[in-house]
Amino acid sequence: MNTQRYIYWQDEEFWIGYLEEFPDYWTQGETLEELKNNLKDIYTDFSGGHIPGARHMAELEV
16 A cells, blocks of 8 residues: 655635645645545546646655
């Protein structure tokens, strides 16, 4: 099983978040569970190559 870190917060009635690896692509949900499902959908799109030109975040050891 793959795990992904995500950042999230509540802004009034919505939960907003993004995958740490893809900080430019935010999503939201009316509940935390809906937000998590939307984040899973975004990850599926990215990992399947359905979003061309997606920017990634990575670490570089120097």
